[in-house]
Amino acid sequence: MNAKRRGVFTTPAFFFILSVPNSYDEGSTMPANLTPEYKKADEQYRAATTDEERLLALEEMLRTIPKHKGTEHMQADLKRRISKLRETLEGRAKKSGSRTDLFHIPKTGAGQVALIGTPNSGKSSILAALTNAPVHVADYPFSTDKPVPGMALFEDIQIQLVDTPPITADYAAPGQVNVYRGADLIAVVIDLSGDVLEQMDICTRYLDSHRLILDEKTPAFTESGSPLGRKTFVIATKADIAPAGTLQTLKELTDRPLEFIEISTKTGKNLDLLRRRIFEMLDVVRIYAKKPGREPDFKDPFTLPRGSTVMDLAYKIHRDLAEQLKSARAWSAPGIHDGQNVPREHILSDKEIIELHFP
Ligand SMILES: Nc1nc2c(ncn2[C@@H]2O[C@H](COP(=O)(O)OP(=O)(O)O)[C@@H](O)[C@H]2O)c(=O)[nH]1
Numbered sequence: 370m371n372a373k374r375r376g377v378f379t380t381p382a383f384f385f386i387l388s389v390p391n392s393y394d395e396g397s398t399m400p401a402n403l404t405p406e407y408k409k410a411d412e413q414y415r416a417a418t419t420d421e422e423r424l425l426a427l428e429e430m431l432r433t434i435p436k437h438k439g440t441e442h443m444q445a446d447l448k449r450r451i452s453k454l455r456e457t458l459e460g461r462a463k464k465s466g467s468r469t470d471l472f473h474i475p476k477t478g479a480g481q482v483a484l485i486g487t488p489n490s491g492k493s494s495i496l497a498a499l500t501n502a503p504v505h506v507a508d509y510p511f512s513t514d515k516p517v518p519g520m521a522l523f524e525d526i527q528i529q530l531v532d533t534p535p536i537t538a539d540y541a542a543p544g545q546v547n548v549y550r551g552a553d554l555i556a557v558v559i560d561l562s563g564d565v566l567e568q569m570d571i572c573t574r575y576l577d578s579h580r581l582i583l584d585e586k587t588p589a590f591t592e593s594g595s596p597l598g599r600k601t602f603v604i605a606t607k608a609d610i611a612p613a614g615t616l617q618t619l620k621e622l623t624d625r626p627l628e629f630i631e632i633s634t635k636t637g638k639n640l641d642l643l644r645r646r647i648f649e650m651l652d653v654v655r656i657y658a659k660k661p662g663r664e665p666d667f668k669d670p671f672t673l674p675r676g677s678t679v680m681d682l683a684y685k686i687h688r689d690l691a692e693q694l695k696s697a698r699a700w701s702a703p704g705i706h707d708g709q710n711v712p713r714e715h716i717l718s719d720k721e722i723i724e725l726h727f728p
C-alpha cells in the first residue's frame with residue numbers, strides 16, 4: 370500500500386492532474402507557491418468519492434494553504450465550501466439518527482483515552498491486553514468499524530480506553546473525530562515493525578487537521594480561547610518484533626514534544642508502565658471519602674482533576690448539601706495531615722482521606 374501511495378505522487382499522471390485548471394481560482398492560474406501538502410490534499414479532493422472524504426480533503430486544503438494575500442480568495446472559497454458541505458452532512462446525519470451517536474462514547478471511570486492508528490497498528494490488541502472489552506484482533510485491516518470502549522484497571526481505579534476504526538492517509542470514518550474530541554487523552558498507536566514515519570505522519574496530519582493535538586508546540590484553541598486539543602502521546606507497540614533502533618529513529622524524526630511509551634502486547638513489556646503513565650497524564654487525584662466515626666472507603670475512590678479542593682469534593686459527593694459543609698478533616702502522608710481540620714479551599718492530594726462534616 371505504501372509503495373502504491375507514493376507511486377501516485379511520482380507518476381506523470383499526477384503532474385497532469387496538477388496542470389489542469391484549478392477549480393478554486395475561477396479562471397486565473399493556480400498560485401505557484403502552494404505547498405506539496407496542499408497539492409496532496411487537492412489531489413485527495415479530486416479522488417474523493419464521498420462527501421465525507423471531500424470534507425476531510427477540503428479541511429486539509431484549508432489547513433495547508435499558505436496564508437497570505439495572494440491566497441485570500443482561495444481561503445474564503447474553501448471556508449465557504451467546507452461550511453456548506455458540513456451543513457449537508459449534518460443534515461444527513463440528523464435524518465439517519467444514529468450515525469453521529471455511534472461516535473459518542475459516554476465517559477465512565479477516572480478518564481477516557483482514545484486510541485488512534487492506521488490499520489493493523491495494534492490498537493485492538495492494546496484493548497485486549499489491558500481491558501475486558503470484546504475487541505477483535507485480526508491481521509487484516511478494518512476489523513473495527515465503530516469505537517469500542519473497555520475499562521483498564523490501574524491500582525484501585527478504572528480508566529476507560531476506546532478502540533477506534535483505523536484511519537488511512539485519505540480516510541477516516543465520518544464522525545470519528547468526535548471520539549477524539551470527547552476524550553481526555555489521545556494515544557497515537559504506532560506499529561514499530563511497520564513504516565513508523567508514515568504512520569506517524571498520517572495520524573498527526575489527521576489530528577492536526579482537526580486541531581486536536583494539544584502540546585507546547587501547537588496549542589489549539591477555539592476563537593473564544595478555550596482549548597480544543599487533547600493531550601496526546603504515542604504508544605509504540607510490537608516492540609518484540611521491531612528492528613533495533615526504530616523507536617529512536619521515530620523519536621528523532623518526530624518534530625513534536627510527544628511522549629513515547631514502548632510496549633509489546635505479546636510479551637507484556639511496559640504494560641504496567643503504560644497504565645501508570647496514563648493515570649499520571651490524566652492528572653487526577655484519588656480521594657477516599659470517610660464518614661465521621663467510620664472507616665474510609667478504600668474500594669471506590671472519587672477521582673477529581675488535580676488542583677480540586679475540599680469544596681469540589683463536597684459538590685461531587687452531595688451536590689445539594691455542599692454549601693452547608695461545616696468542616697473537613699484530612700489524612701494524607703503521615704505527619705502532614707493526620708486528621709486535622711482543613712479549610713474548604715484545601716487542595717486535595719492523591720490518596721488523601723477526607724472526612725466531611727455536614728450539620
Ligand atoms: N508481535 C506482535 N504482534 C502484535 C502486537 N500487537 C498486535 N500484534 C498483531 O498485529 C496484528 C494487528 O493487531 P490489531 O490489534 O488487530 O491491530 P488494529 O487493526 O490496530 O486493531 C495482529 O495480528 C496482532 O496479533 C505485539 O505487541 N507484538
Ligand SMILES: [Mg+2]
Pocket residue numbers: 492493494505506507512513
Ligand atoms: Mg482493530
